[in-house]
Amino acid sequence: MISSINGATVRGAYQDSSTKLKEQEKSSQTVTKQGDTSRVDELKASIDNGSYRVDIETLAKRIAQELV
DSSP: OHHHHHHHHHHHHHHHHHHHHHHHHHHHOOOOSOOOOHHHHHHHHHHHHTOOOOOHHHHHHHHHHHHO
């Protein structure tokens, strides 16, 4: 009986620590290579020129969905 209680306790402890370790690994990952930024550059240029158009209705719907 003692061994089954200790076994359950040990399994619970290892499961918790392995989950925490995986979360730490995910958060410690960094971006080492910059991807293609041509689309970002295009958007920046169009915003600066004033030619970037925003669909107000679609934007309002998306904001409303996020608030729900």
